Amino acid sequence: MIHKTTLIPFLLILLLGFTSSKPPFIETSQALADPKASDTSRPNVILIMADDLGWGDVGFHGHTYIKTPYLDQMVANGAKFNRFYAAGPVCSPTRGSVLTGRNHNRFGVRSANNGHLREQEITLAELFRSKGYDTAHFGKWHLGTLFEDFSGKGPKRKPEENFMTPSMAGFDYWFSTEFSIATYNPYIRDKQHAHSNYWLNEGDKRVLFVENGDPVDELKGCSSEMVMDKVLPFIETSVKKQNPFFTVVWFHAPHTPVIGHPKYMEELYSDRPDYEQHYFSVITALDAQVGRLREKLSDLGIADDTMICFTSDNGPEGNPDVRDRSRGSTAGLRGRKRSLYEGGIRVPSVIEWPNGITPGTVIETPAVTSDYFPTFSSLLSEKLPDRPIDGVNLLDILNGEKTERNRPIGFYFNPHKQRVLIDDRYKLVHNLGKNRPSSDNSELPSLEFELYDIIEDPYETNNIIAEYSEIAESMKTKLRDFVDSCENSFNRNDY
Numbered sequence: 343m344i345h346k347t348t349l350i351p352f353l354l355i356l357l358l359g360f361t362s363s364k365p366p367f368i369e370t371s372q373a374l375a376d377p378k379a380s381d382t383s384r385p386n387v388i389l390i391m392a393d394d395l396g397w398g399d400v401g402f403h404g405h406t407y408i409k410t411p412y413l414d415q416m417v418a419n420g421a422k423f424n425r426f427y428a429a430g431p432v433c434s435p436t437r438g439s440v441l442t443g444r445n446h447n448r449f450g451v452r453s454a455n456n457g458h459l460r461e462q463e464i465t466l467a468e469l470f471r472s473k474g475y476d477t478a479h480f481g482k483w484h485l486g487t488l489f490e491d492f493s494g495k496g497p498k499r500k501p502e503e504n505f506m507t508p509s510m511a512g513f514d515y516w517f518s519t520e521f522s523i524a525t526y527n528p529y530i531r532d533k534q535h536a537h538s539n540y541w542l543n544e545g546d547k548r549v550l551f552v553e554n555g556d557p558v559d560e561l562k563g564c565s566s567e568m569v570m571d572k573v574l575p576f577i578e579t580s581v582k583k584q585n586p587f588f589t590v591v592w593f594h595a596p597h598t599p600v601i602g603h604p605k606y607m608e609e610l611y612s613d614r615p616d617y618e619q620h621y622f623s624v625i626t627a628l629d630a631q632v633g634r635l636r637e638k639l640s641d642l643g644i645a646d647d648t649m650i651c652f653t654s655d656n657g658p659e660g661n662p663d664v665r666d667r668s669r670g671s672t673a674g675l676r677g678r679k680r681s682l683y684e685g686g687i688r689v690p691s692v693i694e695w696p697n698g699i700t701p702g703t704v705i706e707t708p709a710v711t712s713d714y715f716p717t718f719s720s721l722l723s724e725k726l727p728d729r730p731i732d733g734v735n736l737l738d739i740l741n742g743e744k745t746e747r748n749r750p751i752g753f754y755f756n757p758h759k760q761r762v763l764i765d766d767r768y769k770l771v772h773n774l775g776k777n778r779p780s781s782d783n784s785e786l787p788s789l790e791f792e793l794y795d796i797i798e799d800p801y802e803t804n805n806i807i808a809e810y811s812e813i814a815e816s817m818k819t820k821l822r823d824f825v826d827s828c829e830n831s832f833n834r835n836d837y
Contacts, residue, residue, distance in 0.1 A: 384473065385695060386580075386648040387718065388589045388635070389440060389466075392628060392690075393433060393482055393522060393597035396658030398673030399625055400690045405671060408622045409610055412633030413692065416652060420694030421703035421740055425796070427710040427764070428656045429732070431679060431686040431755055434484045436655040436711050437592065441465040441485075441511065443715025443726075443733040445754060445824075448831035451485070453757045455495050455521065458486030458504040459511060462837040464727045466715055467512030470588035473722050476580040478515040479508035481569045481592035486510075488520045494538035494549030495521065507555065513590070517553045517572040522594050525624040526601035529560040537599055564603055565594045566624075570631040574638050581642050593631070595624040598659060600667035603627040621669035646696040653711065654689040657681070676802040682753050682760040682771065683802055699740060707739050708764055708796075710751045729836040730827055750817070752824035763821040768810070769794045769802070770817040791818070 397403060401410040402417040429439030432454045435446030442449055442463050450457040459465075467477040486506025493499035508516035524535040528550055536542035538549040547557035551568065561568050573591055580587040602620030606627055611619040632652070639645040657679045658670020670678070677683025691709070693699060712733030719726055720735045732752065738744040746766045753762040759774035771792040793807035793814045807814045830836075 384475075384586045384722070385697065386577075386587050386589075386644060387470070387475075388591060388648065388650045389714065390632065390650065390652045391437070391440070391590075391592045392625075392652075392654045393592070393594050394656065394659045394668075394670060394679060395596060395625065395654035395690065396670035396672050396678075397675055397685065397688050397690060398671030399596070399658065402692070403673055403690060405673075407611065407614060407618070409606075409626050410629040412629050412636060413652060413690075415636070416632070416650065416692045416694040419696065419701045420650075420692055421699045421705055423691040423693075423705045423707075423709050425706060425708040426653060426689060426691030427687045427708065427751060427753075428654065428689050429687075429711045429753070431656050431681055431753075431758075431760075433482070433597075433655040435755075437483075438463075438485055439710070439712045439732070440590075440714050441467065443712050443719075443731045444729075444831070445712065445732045445752060445828050447754055447756065447828040448730065448732075448836065450832060453755070454484065455499060456757075458506040460834075460837075461506070461510060462834075463511075465511045466718060467508075467588065467590070469512075469715075469719060469722065469724060470586075471512050471514065473724070474585065476515075476576070476583070476585045476587040477513045477589075478517075478573075478576045478587070479511075479513040479590045479592070480517050480573050480576075481519070481590075482522060482594050482597075483508060483516075483518040483592070484521050488518065488552045488555070489548055492546075492548055493520065494540050494546070496540075509554070515554060515576060517551060517558075517569070519551055519594070520549065522597040522599075523550055523565055524599040524601045525565050525595045525597075525627070526603055527562060528565055528594075529562065535599055535601060564627050564631075566628045566631045569593060570634055573635065577638065578642065581644060591635075592655075593628050595628040596621055596658075596670065598668060600624055602667075606630075615665070617665055617667045618669050620667045649693065649695040649698065651691075651693045651714065653691040657686040657689065674801055680755075680758060682755055682762040684796070684800060687753065687762075693740070703740070703742075705739060707745060707747050708751060708766060709736055709739070709747070712751075730831060750820060750824075752821065752828075754825050754828050761821055761825055763817050763824065764796065765817070767795060767797050768813055768817065769796045770814060770821060771802075772818075772821060793817070 401414045428436040430436045430446050434451050434454045438446050438459050449463045450460050471477050486504050487493040487501040490505040493501040540546040541549045551558040600620050602623040606623035607619040611622045659679050660668025672685030675685035677685040713736050716733045717736045750763050750765040761772040763770045792805045794802045
């Protein structure tokens with residue numbers, strides 16, 4: 343739990359009373375602190391995200407084989423969320439929600455490799471930079487093209503129209519890739535390692551790591567280690583300057599191409615089938631880099647005053663019945679990546695902050711990646727932008743003063759015609775069209791409207807919409823309002 347003495351002192355709380363036509367479950371402002379309040383206890387903030395890591399793919403959720411000792415240590419030393427959601431069932435939408443606190447449709451990203459983070463959006467990097475923080479992005483970007491005249495996805499990606507680099511979103515430094523790359527030896531040019539024909543056929547390095555706009559020469563080994571090799575010097579430099587830092591670390595693992603880490607394949611998983619060795623080892627390799635980060639923070643004497651947030655961008659890729667390297671686990675939750683059932687959006691999440699969170703804290707309240715923005719805005723005593731913000735401030739939930747969210751989470755995945763509303767207990771699922779999303783539970787049909795008690799039925803096996811019609815009707819109204827509000831934002835009416 344967060345101790346009140348560790349938070350930025352609030353000298354004056356202003357309650358902003360106003361009338362808004364926006365849906366009541368969307369925040370547009372909150373209690374503010376005097377901007378002259380002391381900033382001497384500003385924590386460093388590191389946001390870590392895995393790529394396609396399933397709910398069941400970590401040791402602290404009981405995976406039988408995958409070893410994640412450093413993430414497990416974070417859980418023991420911090421707060422674990424048992425109902426944490428990615429704002430979208432694919433990567434780009436969730437990543438934008440982290441930076442803006444808004445549903446992905448609002449800022450023009452319908453799905454992966456679609457649209458870009460609009461320049462009119464206000465990002466966490468811009469917020470932290472305005473408070474004197476050094477800011478940096480490392481790893482997978484996926485919120486726009488990194489070159490105005492090129493995309494590794496080809497001309498259909500419309501690079502000139504969708505040009506948006508981390509520096510354009512408020513990051514002082516960036517070492518990033520436009521999209522996913524192989525988890526080991528990504529600079530090898532063969533079909534197994536290449537995630538773009540521009541690399542396979544032409545050797546165009548712009549599809550791999552780009553550092554502040556310049557393609558990076560060949561690197562060897564683990565992609566997670568390549569990312570951390572850049573993170574640690576950035577942190578060291580900020581510490582030498584005595585500047586706080588905001589760092590986004592978006593690993594590529596365990597997204598395809600899944601190329602196993604030889605060390606962990608041999609030492610930990612040699613008794614498993616080849617396809618499992620590859621998948622399991624890249625997660626352990628990611629975990630090892632988290633351990634390396636935590637050790638560096640300790641060596642620099644800043645671990646206690648650094649907040650590390652870890653999560654995933656969506657549920658696992660692949661079909662668990664097919665023997666390929668996409669071996670992600672939902673731990674029995676229904677659905678996978680691209681689905682708004684729990685397996686597609688419920689993801690592992692932990693926050694470690696020794697100066698602010700009681701070790702071993704467990705949060706049962708639902709939370710979502712959009713909550714980062716309002717939480718850090720509150721921590722920095724900053725007013726929320728005057729536009730719909732879909733996240734909520736989690737500080738009172740982290741410190742135990744609140745146990746309910748009291749405002750639902752909306753999901754709107756247009757390509758697959760899925761819409762969902764989740765409150766503290768119930769989940770309304772709205773599937774449109776003939777091609778409704780499949781689930782891991784093939785015997786369960788996807789109906790147009792479904793209602794689940796997520797506390798009693800996290801696996802979404804018992805549709806209770808007939809018995810709880812009044813709750814369903816109320817949630818339908820809120821869901822319609824949410825979708826209408828998102829469409830209004832998509833049409834650029836927020837700016």
